[in-house]
Amino acid sequence: MRFPVLLLLAVATSTLCTFAQEESEKHPIDSALDNCMDKNPSTHGMIGCLDAAYKKWDAELNKNYKALSANLKADQKAALLAAQRKWIEYRDLEFKAQNAIYATMEGTMYQPMAVSDRVEVIKKRALDLKGYLDLLEIK
Template identity: 45%
Template sequence: MRTGRLLLCLAMGWASVAQAQEAPQEHPIDRALSACIEKDYTTVGMIDCANTAYDSWDAELNKQYRALLAKLSPADAAKLKDAQRKWLAFRDAEFAFIDSIYAKLEGTMWLPTIVMDKSNIIEERTLQLQSLSSKADERS
């Protein structure tokens, strides 16, 4: 019986260590968003927090784009510019789709969610550009 408990405790400990190692570190923008919402979890407060996070992700996206662009050859920079133009078209289409879905829902509780859905799209592209920038560093 003791051996079974010991094995169970060891297995749980290993699972916790493995999970902690796999868990991505929360980005400072996401931490700021969580802290902001904790201070004011009213609908208006959440909208303000979500808008601030959106603006922060948008600024970070532009920063990562410029950083990556500076590392590229002229040919690769042209490819990035083309890809970013196409991504912006995708983003705008995705935002229009999000707006159309939420337009059919009632209640102000959806307002912060709309902003967060849009913010998530910006965040994903930002992290993608950041990852590509790291890979560009490895090439040189």
């Protein structure tokens, strides 16, 4: 009886620690976005903040891609280049789909939501590339 209780307690503690760690390790771009949105809560202000975050995440993506590429062997670099080209194709199609969906929505709240979805696509790729780079640095 004590083992299941201890196991449940260990899992719950681990989950809480992970959540707390994620909250404390917010990326500086996300922190800047949050601060900007707090200062500019209008639709126009939020769109401006999200546009700035998009540009920063795109720059982060490019920085991570270049750093990763510089640390790869020729065959790895070729694989990364092929994947990046396909990802760009995916990104463009995803943006087209998002635009088609949000074009049918009425109301100003959907404008920042549309920009936020674009930011998330770029952010995910930037973080994926950073994750690969981090793996190489562990070796």
